[in-house]
Structure formats: C-alpha cells, structure tokens
Amino acid sequence: MSRLEKNIPTDDPLMNAEKRAVIDRILADNAGKDGAVMVALNELQSEIGYISEPMEVYVAKKLKAPVSAVHGVTTFYSFFTNRPRGKHTLKFCLGTACYVGGTPQLIEKAKQLLGIDVGQTTPDGNVTLEVCRCVGACSQAPVMVLDDEVEGRVRANTFPELLAAVNK
Ligand code: FES
Incomplete structure (x- = not known):
C-alpha cells in the first residue's frame, strides 16, 4: 500500500477493487492525450458518479498534472461532484x-x-x-x-x- 493510499477513506472508490479497475482503465486510456485531464474526469464522473478528493490526487499523479489543475476543473464545472449524487x-x-x-x-x-x-x-x-x-x-x-x-x-x-x- 502506497503512502497515498494509507490516508484514503475505506469507502472511497479507489479502495474498491471493481471501481479502481474502472478508474485505472480510464486513466490508462487517456494518459498522454491532449485534454487528458478533462476527458478522464468526465468519464470518471459518468462511470463512478463523483470525483472524491483522493481521486483528484490520483488522477493528477497518473496523468502527470498538478493537483491544483485537476481540482480547478472539478470545482469550476457544476457537472462534477465530490460526493455521490442522489437518485x-x-x-x-x-x-x-x-x-x-x-x-x-x-x-x-x-x-x-x-x-x-x-x-x-x-x-x-x-x-x-x-x-x-x-x-x-x-x-x-x-x-x-x-x-x-x-x-x-x-x-x-x-x-x-x-x-x-x-x-x-
Ligand atoms: S436565467 Fe436563463 S434559464 Fe434561468
């Protein structure tokens, strides 16, 4: 377990094997592409349902982008949420x-x-x-x-x- 993961709440999508696989797939598909952060965040919001803070850090690390840039996108667009939305x-x-x-x-x-x-x-x-x-x-x-x-x-x-x- 990495240092990053020691601080992740157990109910975070990153700690769920199935969701983690989805997250890793999306990040691997987009890594190195133009607009990778925006496209990956859109796909993560749609497939996982929200972008938690640990997910922002993880996205930044995997896509080699500053955490502030990732956070800037998720807070600017109302489409993104940092908690699951209701039904x-x-x-x-x-x-x-x-x-x-x-x-x-x-x-x-x-x-x-x-x-x-x-x-x-x-x-x-x-x-x-x-x-x-x-x-x-x-x-x-x-x-x-x-x-x-x-x-x-x-x-x-x-x-x-x-x-x-x-x-x-
Ligand atoms: S101000 Fe345009 S729809 Fe509400």
Whole structure:
C-alpha cells in the first residue's frame, strides 16, 4: 500500500477493487492525450458518479498534472461532484432572470421540504439539491431542472407537487 493510499477513506472508490479497475482503465486510456485531464474526469464522473478528493490526487499523479489543475476543473464545472449524487437531482437556476423571478425563495422552500442544504443529498439518497447557471430558458423564469427535465414558471405553491412525485 502506497503512502497515498494509507490516508484514503475505506469507502472511497479507489479502495474498491471493481471501481479502481474502472478508474485505472480510464486513466490508462487517456494518459498522454491532449485534454487528458478533462476527458478522464468526465468519464470518471459518468462511470463512478463523483470525483472524491483522493481521486483528484490520483488522477493528477497518473496523468502527470498538478493537483491544483485537476481540482480547478472539478470545482469550476457544476457537472462534477465530490460526493455521490442522489437518485434524483433538483437544480434551481441562479441566472439573472431566474434570480429576479424568485429562485432564492424557491430554494429556501426546497431546503425546508427536503431538510437539506444546497449541495447536499437527502439521507435516504433520493434527492440532491443543487443550483445551476442559466439553462437557456430565461423566458420561463424561474426555472428548475428535475433530473433532465426543465420546469419553467415554477411557483412556490406548485413545485412541491413535482418534488413529491420523486421524493417518495
Ligand atoms: S436565467 Fe434561468 S434559464 Fe436563463
């Protein structure tokens, strides 16, 4: 066991033989290619479901990139998460039109209903609450995105029904 691995939590994907094999395959496939870090991180997010901090360090080591560069990518793009997402993802748009249209109040309502903060997942692993940038549906502000479905003109008194449908 390397020095790096002594400090990795036992539930990290790197400590699971099956997931480790997937991670190693993705890194081996991309090593030395242009844009390797971005492509590998995309594949890891899709196949593993998230990029943990130890995974960032591992990616940097294997692709010979600075850890800061890897971390910079995972924190800049909202597609990446450092924890597993829930079965469903509920995002509220914080673009200007939606913000002015009342997204902050909707987020507060969602936090109350789900009992979690933005960036967290309900304890049963069902719903992750996130915010996002403009999704291009400004004319329908305020907008929320439930999994891949964009819901426009969301109102505080109607969206709990949409939420209840997935949060059973
Ligand atoms: S600002 Fe929300 S969709 Fe554009």
